[in-house]
Amino acid sequence: MEVNSPLHLEFLRNVGIGFLVAAPVGPIGLLCIHRTFRHGWLAGLCAGLGAATADSLCGLIAGTGIKGIEIFLRHYIDLVQLIGSLIIIIIGVNIYRKRPTYRECPSIHGYLSAYGSTLVLTLATPATILAFIAIFFTFKVFHAPGFHGIMLLWTGIFTGSLLWWLILITAVVLFDREFTDNQQILINRIIGICLIVCSVLLLTKITLSFYHVPLPF
Numbered sequence: 001m002e003v004n005s006p007l008h009l010e011f012l013r014n015v016g017i018g019f020l021v022a023a024p025v026g027p028i029g030l031l032c033i034h035r036t037f038r039h040g041w042l043a044g045l046c047a048g049l050g051a052a053t054a055d056s057l058c059g060l061i062a063g064t065g066i067k068g069i070e071i072f073l074r075h076y077i078d079l080v081q082l083i084g085s086l087i088i089i090i091i092g093v094n095i096y097r098k099r100p101t102y103r104e105c106p107s108i109h110g111y112l113s114a115y116g117s118t119l120v121l122t123l124a125t126p127a128t129i130l131a132f133i134a135i136f137f138t139f140k141v142f143h144a145p146g147f148h149g150i151m152l153l154w155t156g157i158f159t160g161s162l163l164w165w166l167i168l169i170t171a172v173v174l175f176d177r178e179f180t181d182n183q184q185i186l187i188n189r190i191i192g193i194c195l196i197v198c199s200v201l202l203l204t205k206i207t208l209s210f211y212h213v214p215l216p217f
Contacts, residue, residue: 011156012156014159014160015157017059017132017157018055018156018157018159018161018164019161019163019164020135020160021055021059021132021135022051022160022164027088027125027195028122029168030191031047031117031121031195032044032047032051032118032165032168032169033168034191035047035114036169036172036173037172039110041169041170043106043110044114044165044169044172045166045169046114047115047165048162048165048166049115050114050115050116050117050118050119050120050122051122051161051165052158052162053119054118054120054122055122055157055161056155056158056161057123057154058122058132059154060154062133062136063132078209081124081125081202081206082203082206085199085202085203086199087120087124088121088195088198088199089199091117092191092192092196092199095195096196097188097192098188099185
């Protein structure tokens with residue numbers, strides 16, 4: 001699509017890009033699902049807002065080529081991934097060990113925590129920026145120059161990403177019901193194990209790349 005395409009089409013294109021990058025259910029998706037199960041739709045929405053904010057920032061970096069951050073990631077990508085993986089492992093272990101509980105209504109601090117945790121963890125996953133870069137290069141995506149182009153890029157990606165999180169957490173709420181203690185334990189353990197496995201795979205990838213071993217995945 002050319003730079004001089006109609007603004008509404010460019011915005012819709014950016015919405016599609018944001019939705020496409022957010023849609024795969026990885027560690028962040030599992031965290032949003034768990035927040036929704038345990039604290040309700042609003043807590044899940046706060047977690048989704050954090051992920052959407054991070055996605056839009058990553059898309060902005062990839063789309064506008066902010067050199068300073070690109071250079072930082074190029075030199076410290078393994079360190080950023082290492083910190084993010086260790087945090088996700090800790091969260092996964094905590095979720096795995098959680099006991100059955102009735103749905104809790106979090107405080108304002110809890111909602112802010114849901115937002116901040118997914119924001120930081122998504123930013124600590126350089127794969128998000130790489131996904132945007134791959135899409136921009138593959139489909140030869142350009143954004144309109146100047147302030148308006150930057151705003152279209154940021155708001156479009158944010159909208160598309162948030163749309164996915166709204167669909168995901170709403171689906172969780174629709175299928176939600178009163179679980180037995182054993183079912184709650186099983187859900188916590190499945191989500192916790194999935195988070196730990198994702199982090200271990202990423203740590204393995206970092207270790208292999210450090211020793212220049214060809215990556216099997």
